[in-house]
Amino acid sequence: MQDDTLTTAPPTGGIDWANDSNELCIVDVVGQVVHRSNTAMDAAGLRKLVGQLERHAVDRVAIERPDGPVVDALLAAGIEVVVITPRQVKNLRSRYGSAGNKDDRFDAFVLADTLRTDPGRLVALTPDTPQTLALRAAVRARTDLVETRVALCNQLRAHLKIVFPGAVGLFSDLDSPISLTFLTRFPTADKAAWLSTKRLGAWLAANRYCGRTKTATLMDRLTTAPAGHSGDAGDTAGRTTLAYVAALQAIVEQIRVLEADIAEQLAVHPDAHIFGSLPRSGMVRAAKLLVEIGDARGRFPTDASLAALAGACPSTRQSGRHHVVTFRWACDKKLRDAVMDFAGDSRHASPWAAAIYDRHRSAGKTHQHAVRILARAWLRVIWRCWQDGVAYDPTRHRTAQQHLALTA
Structure with missing residues (x-):
């Protein structure tokens, strides 16, 4: 029949x-x-x-x-x-x-x-809301621009090490506003040779330098560095320096614009209070977690399904007597990056998270492995808050309170 x-x-x-x-x-x-x-x-x-x-x-x-x-x-x-x-x-x-x-x-x-x-x-696709999709586009665009900024900064550093070594370690970050402003005004070693301690101090004051490093120390870094290129070769290299600087300034500005847009979108998102309540989440980190997890609750019926997609739980393979537990390569890389970034930094603000991390580090596990274990623990908490639509409250987190009681 x-x-x-x-x-x-x-x-x-x-x-x-x-x-x-x-x-x-x-x-x-x-x-x-x-x-x-x-x-x-x-x-x-x-x-x-x-x-x-x-x-x-x-x-x-x-x-x-x-x-x-x-x-x-x-x-x-x-x-x-x-x-x-x-x-x-x-x-x-x-x-x-x-x-x-x-x-x-x-x-x-x-x-x-x-x-x-x-x-x-096979499970049907559960789409996120347009609000989450728009925020995701901005967050991922910012991530791409940050990666481009890092690549450009590395190229500029490699270039300066040859043509103007004194500028490489002058300030804490090569792509900081004060560093880029300095290279715009002094793109070559010849132009920087005009500086004295007094002139450098006046220039720093005019450009509102924070004063973290003393002027005399900065001047010493310039004068004790290798000479670099000078003359026509230096002028040619200076034009290349200015090209890198202009590109970096444009990217840094667009990152700033995107961050303002992300902050505005996040402030009105219905799930912002969940991810913003996590320790050391911050605006960008909270937005990353939100958009990579999404707001379609049916997509992750259990915390284990979320952890598997995030690569926060191991992959087990067994055949006969052969049993191997390995790193989970097949996962959502963007979600994994967001979760691992949060988990790795959360230990600096959460005693419970620090205890988990320290225990596994003491057991001989690598930093990355300990962070993955901590991320798995956090995802149980995040999933529960996400499903219930409530902010994280350490006073209601039973395991965190038990840890505090033991260490009191």
Whole structure:
């Protein structure tokens, strides 16, 4: 007797997303391809893609990434989206042959057919609110600019070590406002040779230097450093210095603008009080945790699911007598970075966190390993606060209070 659920089950779709186009494959209830098409990555192409899915009564689609214009168009049309990561697709290719070659049309079929055969193992995408998506864009843009600033600063440092060594260690940070202002005024060793202790002091006062280091010490750093380039070679190198400085100043300013925008968005976000209450979270760190965890509570039904995606719990492999516990490589790297950054610094403000970290360091674990263990402990707390929508309160944190009682 034929199963009625098979004959009435709707077809499933798979979309392989490329930069310029989208490869669509639709399979029926027995895995036969009923439609293939390639649509452009533009407004007309997305309308055509959604129209083809609706004509074939497809209400569930598998795709390799959880965001972007294709996902937005599918969700807006009321189509359920399931994310199957590229790593999973790579492994799933072997179900259909041993070659394992990458092909957009074939990958679209793999996505559609896997959604057909394993519906119970695949969870539908739960989108975050537009408020969280907007904040995420700003936070990730700031992170990218910070990485660019660090790279540019390293390039400037390498350049100055050759052409103007005295400027490298003059101030605490090469990309600080006072350092960049100094290099704008004195881009070469020849121009800096004009300075005396008195002149340098006057220049520092005019540029509102904080005075952390004495003028005489700064002058000594300039005069005792190697000479660097001078003459025409120095002038040419100076123009390169100014180019680096201008680029750094522009990036530093845009980071400042983004941070102001992040602070404004975070202040009105419904979950801001949760992440802002964590010890040493700060504005940027709280925003990172918020946007990488998101606000779709159904995405993480347990704290273990959140910890696994964050790479805060180990990966266990067992075969016969062979049992290995290893570092979890497969995770959300951005979420892991946000969680580890918070956990590593929380020990300086939380006695409970410091005790966990110190205990595992004393047991011989590396700093990174101890931070991961601490991050796993924190994620249990964060998940509970996140699910309940309440701020972290150390007086209600039972384990923290037990630790304080033992050390009192």
